[in-house]
Amino acid sequence: MSDQSPPPLRVANLSKSYRLPGGGAFEAVHDVSFEVTAKQCFGLLGPNGAGKSTTIQCICGFYPPTTGNVFISGIDVHTKPKQARQGLGVCNQEDTLDSDFNVTNQLIRHAAYFYIDRHTARDRAQKLLERFGLTDKATQMIESLSGGLRRRLQVARALISEPKVLVLDEPTTGLDPDARRELWEVLTEAREKGTAILLSTHYMDEAERLCDRIAIIYKGRILDIDSPERLIKKHIARDEVEEEVRPGVLWKRKPNLEDVYLKLTGSRLGVEGL
Amino acid sequence: MSDWLWGVSRVWLRYYDVFTKSVVFYVVTTFVQPVLYLLAFGVGVGALVGILNANGTPVTYRSFVFSGVIGQTALFSGFFEGAYGAFVRMYYQRVFQAIAITPITLSEVLWGELLWDATKAAVAAEGVALIGVLTGDFSPWSLLTLVPVCFFGSFLFAGMGLMSAAYARDIDQLSYPQYLLVMPMFLFCGVFYPIEALPQALQVVAWVFPLTAVNSLVRTLTLGLPFQWWAVPILFAWLTLLVVLSRRAMFRRLVK
Ligand SMILES: Nc1ncnc2c1ncn2[C@@H]1O[C@H](COP(=O)(O)OP(=O)(O)OP(=O)(O)O)[C@@H](O)[C@H]1O
Ligand SMILES: [Mg+2]
Numbered sequence: 167m168s169d170q171s172p173p174p175l176r177v178a179n180l181s182k183s184y185r186l187p188g189g190g191a192f193e194a195v196h197d198v199s200f201e202v203t204a205k206q207c208f209g210l211l212g213p214n215g216a217g218k219s220t221t222i223q224c225i226c227g228f229y230p231p232t233t234g235n236v237f238i239s240g241i242d243v244h245t246k247p248k249q250a251r252q253g254l255g256v257c258n259q260e261d262t263l264d265s266d267f268n269v270t271n272q273l274i275r276h277a278a279y280f281y282i283d284r285h286t287a288r289d290r291a292q293k294l295l296e297r298f299g300l301t302d303k304a305t306q307m308i309e310s311l312s313g314g315l316r317r318r319l320q321v322a323r324a325l326i327s328e329p330k331v332l333v334l335d336e337p338t339t340g341l342d343p344d345a346r347r348e349l350w351e352v353l354t355e356a357r358e359k360g361t362a363i364l365l366s367t368h369y370m371d372e373a374e375r376l377c378d379r380i381a382i383i384y385k386g387r388i389l390d391i392d393s394p395e396r397l398i399k400k401h402i403a404r405d406e407v408e409e410e411v412r413p414g415v416l417w418k419r420k421p422n423l424e425d426v427y428l429k430l431t432g433s434r435l436g437v438e439g440l
Numbered sequence: 441m442s443d444w445l446w447g448v449s450r451v452w453l454r455y456y457d458v459f460t461k462s463v464v465f466y467v468v469t470t471f472v473q474p475v476l477y478l479l480a481f482g483v484g485v486g487a488l489v490g491i492l493n494a495n496g497t498p499v500t501y502r503s504f505v506f507s508g509v510i511g512q513t514a515l516f517s518g519f520f521e522g523a524y525g526a527f528v529r530m531y532y533q534r535v536f537q538a539i540a541i542t543p544i545t546l547s548e549v550l551w552g553e554l555l556w557d558a559t560k561a562a563v564a565a566e567g568v569a570l571i572g573v574l575t576g577d578f579s580p581w582s583l584l585t586l587v588p589v590c591f592f593g594s595f596l597f598a599g600m601g602l603m604s605a606a607y608a609r610d611i612d613q614l615s616y617p618q619y620l621l622v623m624p625m626f627l628f629c630g631v632f633y634p635i636e637a638l639p640q641a642l643q644v645v646a647w648v649f650p651l652t653a654v655n656s657l658v659r660t661l662t663l664g665l666p667f668q669w670w671a672v673p674i675l676f677a678w679l680t681l682l683v684v685l686s687r688r689a690m691f692r693r694l695v696k
Contacts, residue, residue, distance in 0.1 A: 184696050226541040229696055248443060248543045262538035266458040275457065279450055279542035327542075 172240030174253070174331045174362035175202040175225070180234035182220050182386075194220040196386045197234070200379075202331070202362040207353065209377035210366040211423075213431055217386040218366035219259050222335050225364070226256050238331055252280065255329030257321045259336050259366075265308040269300060269319060272308070273326050280327040287326065294322040297352060299345070313340045321349060325356065332356060334365040338372060350376060370424040380423070384431045394423050401426045444551075447544040451552025452559075454539075459560070470517055470564045474509045478571065481505045481632055494634045499663050506572040507662045508631035510586070511593060511654040513568045517561035518594040519622055522601020522686075523614045526553055530605060536694060546694065550687050554598050561594035562587070569662070578662040585661045592679055593654040599682030606689035625651040650678040 180198045183191040195217040202208040210218045223229040225236050227243035227250065236243045243250040267275055270291050277287035295301045298318045303311060311319065317340050324332060332353075338346045353376060357363055367373050373380055374394045381391045390397060402421035409417050459466065486502035494504055529535040536553075540546035569586050572578040604617040628642070629635065629651035635643050646652045653671035660667045 223696075228537070228541050228546070228694075247545055248447070251541065252543050254541070256541050258537070258541075260534065262534040264454075264535055264538060265533055266535075271457075275454060276538075276542070278453070279539060279544050281446075281543070 209380040212383035253330035255324035257324040447548035455556040503577040514565040518597030519601040521557040522598035527605040557598035558595035562590040565590040603686035
């Protein structure tokens with residue numbers, strides 16, 4: 167029987183149209199619905215311009231949905247943003263770090279927006295900085311951080327409120343392989359503690375490895391939602407695919423999520439058996 | 441209400457935190473200009489003009505300019521913080537966007553922005569008034585009675601700045617309101633001479649712009665010039681209009 171308590175994140179028939187300067191509208195997201203339960207990692211996989219960030223902006227309650235609703239622990243984020251967002255941690259696609267503060271104060275200040283007292287915030291900040299390999303930068307200003315370090319800090323900032331729902335828009339873009347793995351571990355730890363995670367990504371290995379469920383989104387519509395394994399089984403008929411990687415060089419390999427993605431979002435020439 | 445106050449105060453405190461790290465910068469950038477005006481016009485030109493007939497009351501030119509620089513400081517400080525400061529925070533730093541996805545709403549962020557800009561500019565204007573008290577031009581009491589005028593005047597000019605920031609496509613475009621609105625007010629709204637010296641038609645135009653009302657009220661409180669009651673509705677009409685419009689424009693710009 168189903169659990170009575172509402173899921174950490176529920177997106178219900180979400181559509182979003184942008185007003186265009188000419189007076190028309192452009193529908194970036196159409197009728198998207200999904201749920202993320204506790205301890206689950208849910209992936210939004212889609213090409214550039216698919217509508218991932220738009221969906222995420224609506225989940226944050228920053229953009230109002232044109233139709234549909236977003237519920238965080240059962241609270242509508244659009245009508246009750248203050249209550250709903252108490253349980254939400256977000257890492258946006260673009261850099262939104264506050265460059266007026268140094269690395270540690272950045273986190274402490276952000277915690278203050280969540281009713282978290284300074285003392286608790288300082289403790290958490292220290293642990294997060296350690297976890298993300300930023301301890302030696304603790305008193306530096308943001309300008310002196312490299313792109314990847316900023317990205318790590320922004321993910322760390324999303325975790326400072328110990329959110330029930332963690333939303334990450336392309337969190338690993340710009341990270342080196344080490345940092346990426348480190349982040350995967352952090353996310354795995356967070357979900358073990360019960361956090362529901364929504365992330366968007368372009369990396370197939372990341373999605374396949376981290377996500378229990380994946381929504382393939384294309385031109386604002388969800389083409390399919392399922393576990394990575396089931397998606398591969400469902401959409402790729404064969405056990406083996408052949409690809410001409412260089413003229414005259416054929417590779418035979420097991421089908422992967424990328425094949426599903428490419429099959430659903432467009433066609434790639436040269437891969438046999440899709 | 442208490443939730444709202446909590447949210448707005450968090451935003452205000454963020455600004456205050458940043459501010460405390462650059463007090464020297466603030467003091468230099470805020471007070472050097474008024475002090476230069478005070479010296480150049482108050483003391484320099486003041487020696488030539490001597491006593492002035494301001495709206496029927498004789499006052500020294502020095503006192504006249506000292507009181508004018510109070511409103512001018514509210515204008516410059518409020519406008520520049522609301523325009524350039526807010527533009528940088530909104531466009532380059534994305535501070536608004538980062539805070540407005542926490543339990544604090546964009547509405548509260550914008551109130552915090554306006555209130556901070558107003559506070560900062562009002563303190564600067566009061567600082568100028570303090571100089572006038574120290575030089576013996578105004579009575580110490582005027583520091584107290586000036587608080588509402590300085591605050592609401594600064595609030596109004598911050599709204600003018602924030603509205604400019606909301607409409608500016610890039611930071612250079614802030615020069616439009618700066619040259620078309622701020623500079624004309626600076627020169628024609630009675631900072632350096634009584635607007636009664638202007639031709640009748642220009643006087644009417646000058647009264648449309650809010651700095652004239654601010655200057656009039658400041659001079660009633662500091663120099664005892666006759667109270668021009670219509671300055672009060674003019675000030676509050678502009679204040680309401682600019683606060684409402686600047687917030688609406690910012691929402692339009694950020695919330696798609
Ligand atoms: N403010 C806007 N006004 C009009 N159209 C917009 C606006 N923001 C995004 N779009 C359009 O909406 C569509 C979805 O954009 P979105 O940013 O959600 O894509 P995305 O999946 O996050 O892409 P990426 O992988 O490049 O980040 C795109 O066609 C984009 O051009
Ligand atoms: Mg995106």
